[in-house]
Amino acid sequence: MSDDPSKESQEANDGTIGDESHLYADTVGEHLPVDVVTAAGDESTEKHQFRQTPGVAVGLDELPRNASLWGDAWRQLRRQPIFLISAVIIVVLIIISMFPGFFATHDPHQCNLIDSLLKPSSEHWFGTDLQGCDYYSRTIYGTRVSISIGIIVVFFVSIIAIVGGSVSGYYGGSVDSIIGRITDIWFVIPTILGGIVILSLVSTRGVGTVSLVLIVLGWATLLRLVRSSVLAVKANDYVDAARAMGASNTRIIVRHVLPNAIAPVIIVSAIYVGVIIAAEAALSFLGVGLQLPAISWGLMISNAQRRIITAPYLLVFPGAFLTLTVFSFILMGDALRDALDPKLR
Amino acid sequence: MGFLRVKKSEDLGGSSADPTAPLLEVDNLHVEFRIEDGTVRAVNGLSYTLGRGETLAILGESGSGKSVSAQAVMGILDTPPGFVTQGSVKFRGVDLLALNKKSKTYDHVVPEVRGTRIAMVFQDALTALNPVYTVGWQIGEMFRVHQGASRKEAKEKAIEMMERVKIPSARERINSYPHEFSGGMRQRVMIAMALSMDPDVIIADEPTTALDVTVQSQIMELLAELQRETGMGMILITHDLAVVADVADRVVVMYAGREMETAEIDDIFHLPSHPYTLGLMESIARPDVHVDRLTPIPGTPPDLLAIPSGCPFHPRCTYATERCPKEVPELESVNGSHSSACFYWKEVQVEL
Numbered sequence: 222m223s224d225d226p227s228k229e230s231q232e233a234n235d236g237t238i239g240d241e242s243h244l245y246a247d248t249v250g251e252h253l254p255v256d257v258v259t260a261a262g263d264e265s266t267e268k269h270q271f272r273q274t275p276g277v278a279v280g281l282d283e284l285p286r287n288a289s290l291w292g293d294a295w296r297q298l299r300r301q302p303i304f305l306i307s308a309v310i311i312v313v314l315i316i317i318s319m320f321p322g323f324f325a326t327h328d329p330h331q332c333n334l335i336d337s338l339l340k341p342s343s344e345h346w347f348g349t350d351l352q353g354c355d356y357y358s359r360t361i362y363g364t365r366v367s368i369s370i371g372i373i374v375v376f377f378v379s380i381i382a383i384v385g386g387s388v389s390g391y392y393g394g395s396v397d398s399i400i401g402r403i404t405d406i407w408f409v410i411p412t413i414l415g416g417i418v419i420l421s422l423v424s425t426r427g428v429g430t431v432s433l434v435l436i437v438l439g440w441a442t443l444l445r446l447v448r449s450s451v452l453a454v455k456a457n458d459y460v461d462a463a464r465a466m467g468a469s470n471t472r473i474i475v476r477h478v479l480p481n482a483i484a485p486v487i488i489v490s491a492i493y494v495g496v497i498i499a500a501e502a503a504l505s506f507l508g509v510g511l512q513l514p515a516i517s518w519g520l521m522i523s524n525a526q527r528r529i530i531t532a533p534y535l536l537v538f539p540g541a542f543l544t545l546t547v548f549s550f551i552l553m554g555d556a557l558r559d560a561l562d563p564k565l566r
Numbered sequence: 567m568g569f570l571r572v573k574k575s576e577d578l579g580g581s582s583a584d585p586t587a588p589l590l591e592v593d594n595l596h597v598e599f600r601i602e603d604g605t606v607r608a609v610n611g612l613s614y615t616l617g618r619g620e621t622l623a624i625l626g627e628s629g630s631g632k633s634v635s636a637q638a639v640m641g642i643l644d645t646p647p648g649f650v651t652q653g654s655v656k657f658r659g660v661d662l663l664a665l666n667k668k669s670k671t672y673d674h675v676v677p678e679v680r681g682t683r684i685a686m687v688f689q690d691a692l693t694a695l696n697p698v699y700t701v702g703w704q705i706g707e708m709f710r711v712h713q714g715a716s717r718k719e720a721k722e723k724a725i726e727m728m729e730r731v732k733i734p735s736a737r738e739r740i741n742s743y744p745h746e747f748s749g750g751m752r753q754r755v756m757i758a759m760a761l762s763m764d765p766d767v768i769i770a771d772e773p774t775t776a777l778d779v780t781v782q783s784q785i786m787e788l789l790a791e792l793q794r795e796t797g798m799g800m801i802l803i804t805h806d807l808a809v810v811a812d813v814a815d816r817v818v819v820m821y822a823g824r825e826m827e828t829a830e831i832d833d834i835f836h837l838p839s840h841p842y843t844l845g846l847m848e849s850i851a852r853p854d855v856h857v858d859r860l861t862p863i864p865g866t867p868p869d870l871l872a873i874p875s876g877c878p879f880h881p882r883c884t885y886a887t888e889r890c891p892k893e894v895p896e897l898e899s900v901n902g903s904h905s906s907a908c909f910y911w912k913e914v915q916v917e918l
Contacts, residue, residue, distance in 0.1 A: 458694040459696040
């Protein structure tokens with residue numbers, strides 16, 4: 222279109238569209254102030270020059286670009302200390318779990334019995350355990366197990382929940398009944414108790430086994446959430462509209478329903494990572510999770526309990542890491558909920 | 567801006583469209599909703615024919631089955647609980663409904679018509695547009711879905727469509743989200759989406775109900791103008807007699823899912839031949855008729871779970887006799903294409 226302002230206002234004023242220019246001015250007024258514009262990252266560099274039509278406030282020549290739900294949520298999140306703190310902790314933990322060797326001071330498997338049960342010192346920051354292993358390095362390596370189990374489990378649980386929940390919620394009818402009844406049955410099985418029963422039947426248990434068991438036991442809650450969220454979104458006119466415009470069911474689910482239904486799933490997923498990490502630690506503590514020589518906070522806590530009086534630091538350090546990790550994911554979930562669900566603000 | 571002619575296959579669900587047949591023929595359409603409390607008979611025998619360039623208004627109160635009949639035509643009825651139990655819908659001679667032998671109901675079997683042949687404009691564009699996508703993306707989706715256009719082509723075409731429905735600064739506004747537009751502009755976006763595939767029939771389901779009066783007339787004008795340009799047929803679903811008077815060629819008056827009266831627009835306003843139509847006329851202020859007090863229709867719209875026997879309007883009708891609850895009045899020709907489903911249409915006419 223032309224960049225000549227006089228031509229545009231002339232167009233707007235002639236005949237058929239009447240007072241359109243005034244309508245347009247109204248919508249411009251709804252935009253956010255200019256200072257929030259720069260938030261949207263690289264896309265915001267593309268300037269939006271709006272022609273001055275009668276009634277437009279002077280100085281509004283640049284408009285916010287990213288007014289979507291996510292853009293809005295991001296603007297809100299950036300200003301939230303809780304989000305920033307939990308995000309920093311989670312990022313650090315993920316980096317540690319990816320490159321533990323970079324943070325550790327010793328090889329966690331290189332243990333010297335002479336150094337058994339040393340108190341924290343400048344050489345061994347968190348002291349040493351019964352086998353004489355550097356406890357700080359073991360705690361660092363333990364991050365890897367916790368974070369990877371948490372993320373692997375939640376990733377697969379989310380896939381199961383999103384596929385199952387959207388099929389169940391969108392199609393309804395007998396598919397919904399079948400999935401719904403299976404979910405009901407799964408709900409009856411407590412995760413930890415079920416985990417104990419299944420894992421005690423397996424003789425060698427690694428990260429894969431524990432993850433698999435937690436995936437198998439843990440999908441029901443999230444699937445129900447996806448289903449109810451899809452049901453709520455499905456009732457919207459834009460789903461009917463998409464159907465009337467000739468979109469297929471798959472396209473409607475993927476393009477129209479899920480993007481609107483996903484917010485609560487993301488919130489709960491973040492919290493769920495924390496829950497799964499705690500569950501792994503609990504199973505390892507109970508002796509049905511990971512096995513030595515694997516390094517896991519749960520195992521460390523389990524071994525520390527016998528020396529809780531003589532060497533309390535053996536319990537405190539992995540316990541603190543575990544608590545901090547779980548707490549960060551739960552805080553992250555809370556912050557996301559505040560940003561994504563304006564009604565709860 | 568160039569008017570885009572979209573090439574479409576004449577093959578619809580295996581049968582070939584007949585270019586000489588009327589655009590849309592709905593015959594004896596019955597729709598019901600099977601819910602726990604019973605069966606809601608939403609549409610009970612609706613028939614109409616829509617020709618090229620013609621505007622047919624379906625007029626009725628809330629719950630008269632007007633929107634449901636449109637959903638059945640589009641094939642976007644929620645099934646279950648909604649079922650088409652009888653009737654036929656033909657687009658250019660091609661039957662869109664087929665009997666499902668197992669359920670004894672009719673399924674919409676020609677999804678190809680949706681969007682490309684028959685398009686729909688919804689009542690409230692704020693809820694009918696997806697809040698997470700920009701308007702440009704949503705209009706462009708039509709081109710991506712139906713024509714396999716690339717993202718860039720789709721964007722250009724979306725701008726073209728936005729200019730066609732007279733959205734100012736279309737190029738700049740293409741990346742805005744629906745909530746950043748005013749109500750009238752949003753409805754224009756909706757119309758742009760509906761028109762993007764150059765449909766033969768457009769169903770406008772109360773397109774102006776959510777808008778204020780000045781914007782209403784702009785939108786109706788736009789629709790009428792686009793209709794003149796393209797020659798498409800329009801089904802206008804509304805409860806607003808003023809809107810009907812402005813744009814419609816023919817009117818079907820519905821009550822409790824049944825056709826009460828059908829006529830050319832002038833006949834409806836000058837010679838209403840059904841007590842319900844007459845009641846509607848008397849309940850609105852008209853610039854050409856002076857009355858001191860408007861007369862509302864007594865009573866409330868019927869419970870569709872228990873539609874009154876005989877003529878469904880009889881409990882609210884001042885002309886009702888003991889015959890009315892016993893017998894269902896058939897549509898009877900009053901004069902040419904003007905017909906009324908009332909035993910006493912002559913008496914109604916005399917009153918005027």
